[in-house]
Amino acid sequence: MIHFDFDYCKAESIEEALSAYNTFKAEGKSPLYYSGGTEIVTFCRGGQIKPDVLIDIKSIPECRVFDVKKDTAVFGSALALSEIVDANVFPLLADVSRGVADRTVRNRITLGGNICGRLPYREAVLPFLLCGGKALVAGEGSMRWLPVKELFDKKLKIGPGELLVQLEVPKEALSFPFGVVRRTQGERVSYPIITLAGIMAEGNVRIALTGAFGYPFLLPDLSDYTEGLMGNIPSSFISDTWASSDYRRYLTELSIRQIFKELGVL
């Protein structure tokens, strides 16, 4: 049960959502964009967040796009992860998404929610980081495409009131060979300790990971797995009840090697 009240509205267009956000903000309220809701409902119930208004964006057509165009593949931010897994249009994204939560929860968790949420995992961003993806972000009076690797600088660089609308990758990325490694404490359905994904890029291996530092991280392209941790990544591995920083570092080394194996270069 959620022990406090909030208002709720359903936006039918990007303009309506942005306008509602700014209006509520001007009234001194704290609005939140809302899509799958799994994280927001859970955090509201636990008292970690207390929004005044939820602006539901999942009826906005641009946020529901799922399209392979001539040169790109476009994914709306309000697509449920299960939709992406079942369609398997972008196998790397499908494989990474399959590891998030469980099937029934993935029927609600959305692509944008996984990337913009408060939980640090954000696994669904890895394929876009690896494949030169772009993100369409809507703000008051502007729509801008920016490289996904510029989306994170330790923190998500989407401003208050801005809305993640779509993500896209070049069409050739849909058929890249890839490897995905997800490490949990033991159970298959559990929060990950770390998640790594890798592709072959111009003869080298390109790897991105989450869970290690509290933000997604793209390694420089590697020609050998032993280069993986040699000065290429921050030293500040997270240490928490799930895993110590030393164990996370060990798992990361192990997983980089496994990605090389999965890609057939070891």
Next chain:
Amino acid sequence: MKIYSGHELITLSVNGHKREVVIRPADTLLRVLRERLGLTGAKAGCENGDCGACTVLLDGVPVKSCMILALETEGHEVTTIEGLKNERLQRAFAEHGGFQCGFCTSGFLLNAHALLSSHPHPDDETMEEWLSSNICRCTGYEGIREAIKSCCEEVDS
């Protein structure tokens, strides 16, 4: 754009019937089903999206009703365990010992019902992927799997 605030009268479609109900926007579907509509088949287990005891079908898709606002389901069809009547799957759960204390059963049944509707002959990997959304603390997983498999075999024969 309509803003829902305070207490609102909305119409939900549950098990094929239109039901008018007064809710708060912050009410989860689980709480509305149990406390406003008297449909107590969906169980409040963890209320954290982990156990699956509150699973219902939303337009035929299994979802955890503790993680959805009731308002979101307006205009959609909700199916609870009370909406499944004398399904072969329900009898199979009884025949194969698919439940012990019964607390998880309604969630498992609805999830399995959706699984068989979309995959009449699921392979082990698919079945595992779907069923891992639900937890049985009596650990009666084998009976549940056998019950579901028996329904697949019946279709085959």
